[in-house]
Amino acid sequence: QSALTQPRSVSGSPGQSVAISCTGTSSDVGGYNYVSWYQQHPGKAPKLMISDVNKRPSGVPDRFSGSKSGNTASLTISGLQAEDEADYYCCSFAGSLYVFGTGTKVTVL
Amino acid sequence: EVQLVESGGGLVQPGGSLRLSCAASGFTFSSLWMSWVRQAPGKGLEWLANMNQDGSEKNYVDSVKGRFTISRDNAKNSVYLQMNSLRDEDTAVYYCARFRSYDMDVWGQGTTVTVSS
Numbered sequence: 547q548s549a550l551t552q553p554r555s556v557s558g559s560p561g562q563s564v565a566i567s568c569t570g571t572s573s574d575v576g577g578y579n580y581v582s583w584y585q586q587h588p589g590k591a592p593k594l595m596i597s598d599v600n601k602r603p604s605g606v607p608d609r610f611s612g613s614k615s616g617n618t619a620s621l622t623i624s625g626l627q628a629e630d631e632a633d634y635y636c637c638s639f640a641g642s643l644y645v646f647g648t649g650t651k652v653t654v655l
Numbered sequence: 656e657v658q659l660v661e662s663g664g665g666l667v668q669p670g671g672s673l674r675l676s677c678a679a680s681g682f683t684f685s686s687l688w689m690s691w692v693r694q695a696p697g698k699g700l701e702w703l704a705n706m707n708q709d710g711s712e713k714n715y716v717d718s719v720k721g722r723f724t725i726s727r728d729n730a731k732n733s734v735y736l737q738m739n740s741l742r743d744e745d746t747a748v749y750y751c752a753r754f755r756s757y758d759m760d761v762w763g764q765g766t767t768v769t770v771s772s
Contacts, residue, residue, distance in 0.1 A: 547717055549699065580757035584700070591750060591765060592692075592700065597758040635700050639757050642714045644690075649699040 550575065550636055550647035557653040558626045566650045568619040568636030576617035580639035583612060583621045587632045595634075596621060628654050657681035657761050659751050664766030667741055671770075675736040677751030677763055685729040688754035691736045693747040694765075701747075705754060706734065741770045 551569040558564040568575065568583075575581055581599045584592035594603055596612035599619060609624045619638070623630055631654045636647035663675040677689070690705040704715045704725040713725055724737040734751055746769050752759035 578757075582758035584759075586700075591762040592752075592759075593762070594758055594760045597756065597760070603760060637700075637702070637758070643716060644702040644705070646692075646700040646702055 547640070547643060547645055550638060550645055552634075552636060552647040552650045554648075555651045555653065557655055558623075559655045560626055560628065562626050563622060563624045564626060564652060565623075566621045566634055566636075566652070568621070568638075568647045570617050570619075570638055570645070572617060574638040574640040574645055575614065575619050575636075577641070578639045579614070581612065581614060581619040582637045583610075584635045584637065585630075585632045586635065592635065623652070626652075626654055630654060657753075659753065659761055659763035661749065661751055661763040661766040664749065664768045666769045666771065668772050669742060669770055671741050672737070672739045673741065673768060675738065675749055675751075675766055675768070677734045677736075679732045679734070679753070682753070682761075684732040689725075689727060689734040690752045690754050690759055691723075691725060691734075692750045692752055692759070692762075693745075693768075694750070695744070695747040698747075703749075704736070738768070741768075743770050746770045 556564045583596040586592045599614045600612040661677045691703040706725045722740045727734045748765040750765045751763045753761040
């Protein structure tokens, strides 16, 4: 039950695209199409941004997208906006359990 | 409005116990899995446990197995986390979250637990 691996930080200018990777194993990310992504602003509760690898819940802007290849999932934010500056966490089903990623701080320059 | 409100956090000595509560409203509580997640100060999210609709299935992360117990009362639209044998490293903000399929789509605001002598 080790945490999934994410880069500590990524940054981009407004309007640019950034991608956050989330690397696990065949027992979690690679074994199931149940990766979700959460956005967390300082002092706030997490917010679901992507479910089932690439599905956007109602109300989430379409500049957020998800994908997966093998044991690595990715979250891409296109057309970066100031309000996207936050921490982002991936989470994967791991066969009755769940495991979060280490978290990535997105900075808008 | 769909809402989850946690309560029960506070300061407790190492080895002590605490019971967290999470009151749900705005949705059919008895039809969904529920979960607890925590976040230590300055750290990332850690999934702790979840429970199915009637409480017949419970799952725990190894770090809390045998010390924490998740339970629910569908008549009161509430889910609980009984925490025993608390350690310094259990200090965190504890969130309850609603499970929708394989993700957590509604979160409470969190309740803070501090384990310290």
